[in-house]
């Protein structure tokens with residue numbers, strides 16, 4: 001039992017390892033709004049009600065419900081590596097009566113989506129966990145339509161934190177153009193445009 005707890009804790013603090021589903025309750029902590037509230041993320045995302053939005057790595061869905069509610073005639077596609085995380089977000093959204101959402105257990109390295117099918121893609125505290133962020137950004141580029149937007153948010157207290165200049169470098173090499181950005185230091189969102 002003690003060994004298992006130690007292993008979960010190790011995974012939560014090791015760069016390049018997916019955040020353990022066993023600690024999903026920590027991602028639902030309402031105090032997270034002091035770092036970034038779902039309302040503030042929505043303001044930054046600047047969505048149209050008809051948008052088809054991809055959330056990569058939603059975990060248990062701290063931000064997903066607010067985003068799904070902002071898409072009354074659009075669609076939210078949720079992709080997470082861990083089926084256990086996906087089940088948690090599915091339960092949360094279904095309980096809230098959200099029907100315009102779909103759920104895919106898949107790796108960011110090979111998104112199960114067709115080319116150009118997404119208007120806006122976003123990820124919060126995810127990109128640093130992906131073993132090959134370059135490949136993930138190429139996949140995000142592929143699934144976004146021309147003129148589509150990618151939003152990357154990174155937050156303090158994350159073992160896998162990637163600074164904005166590193167993400168910008170990676171996004172540019174995947175073909176994106178840098179757009180707006182918000183916040184600073186280890187608490188920021190950066191937007192990239194798919195030409």
Ligand SMILES: C[S@@+](CC[C@H](N)C(=O)[O-])C[C@H]1O[C@@H](n2cnc3c(N)ncnc32)[C@H](O)[C@@H]1O
Pocket residue numbers: 017018019027056057058059060061062063079080081082085106107108109123124125126129130131
């Ligand atoms: C730290 S959690 C953040 C969850 C959520 N975005 C939030 O801010 O509450 C990172 C999430 O990314 C997912 N993830 C990690 N690596 C991934 C990959 N290669 N492909 C897809 N999802 C991944 C994990 O399973 C986990 O749910």
